[in-house]
Amino acid sequence: MAEEVKVFGVWGSPFSRRVEIALKLKGVDYEYVEEDLSNKSSLLLKYNPVHKKVPAFVHNGKAIAESQVILEYIDETWKNSPILPKDPYDRAQARFWARFIDEKCMSALWKAFWKHSYNWEVVSSRHHGETLLGCEDHEKAKEEAKEHLKTLENELKDKKFFGGETVGLVDIVGNFIAYWLPRIQEASGVELLTEEKYPRLYQWIHEFENHDVVKEKLPPSDKLLAFFRGRFESVSTSK
Structure with a gap:
């Protein structure tokens, strides 16, 4: 069964681009959803109800918010090409x-x-x-x-x-x-x-x-x- 990976972001946001860089380094395929911050989608509000900001990250139906938290999750989930040291x-x-x-x-x-x-x-x-x-x-x-x-x-x-x-x-x-x-x-x-x-x-x-x-x-x-x-x-x- 194929994994579902989605990134809700904004083209010029350094925060959502962080997530995309990490996924690219890991070789993980994902679906990108462009958001309009002046008219946020219902999905963004659903997946990030606390901060209501990009990026929102969805892996097999489970949502994670905050770029640094997402980066650590990505590193722990996909072990190849680590972005955090082992020590x-x-x-x-x-x-x-x-x-x-x-x-x-x-x-x-x-x-x-x-x-x-x-x-x-x-x-x-x-x-x-x-x-x-x-x-x-x-x-x-x-x-x-x-x-x-x-x-x-x-x-x-x-x-x-x-x-x-x-x-x-x-x-x-x-x-x-x-x-x-x-x-x-x-x-x-x-x-x-x-x-x-x-x-x-x-x-x-x-x-x-x-x-x-x-x-x-x-x-x-x-x-x-x-x-x-x-x-x-x-x-x-x-x-």
Whole structure:
């Protein structure tokens, strides 16, 4: 009996793309369902009733939400091409850095580029943030983002990927930094991550977005760039 694997996502969401990258690395066939975050489907609300966000992952009728939880489930279900280390200490470290990216880096980076308190769902569904950051807070967010990037730069050391020689959990969770961030920088005209300041991260970005498997599951660069240019223009004209 064939397995049922479904991913409910949004084409430009770094979170749903994480799940697709993991499944592709594992060689797992799945059905992808594109969602409209401004008009969420009944299935998305059924499969992720708590957060009502993408991604939602369904395996043989059982639903799982939250991208990092889904990634661990995928790794435990399909044993080939592991994305988490076998050693308990190394696994704990991978989880730590994955959470650092989501809980520290992502928040600071969003605030560094948008003076409104945006998150991905707000940006992608064309709604405006409700809280306007003051100039001082906005600059503080930029400095915080730079500090977090430097922390990641130091953790990467001289490794090809955070997981060593192969793409692992931290690399997949860091997809926003590797692929979305450079396009946001180009769209906004604001540069936080440069080769001069973060040479190791810059090399990691090159390795990640050119990885044979990963690049198949990244959104088109021109489409993503146009999307963010539209969002920044929308914000500037709504002031």
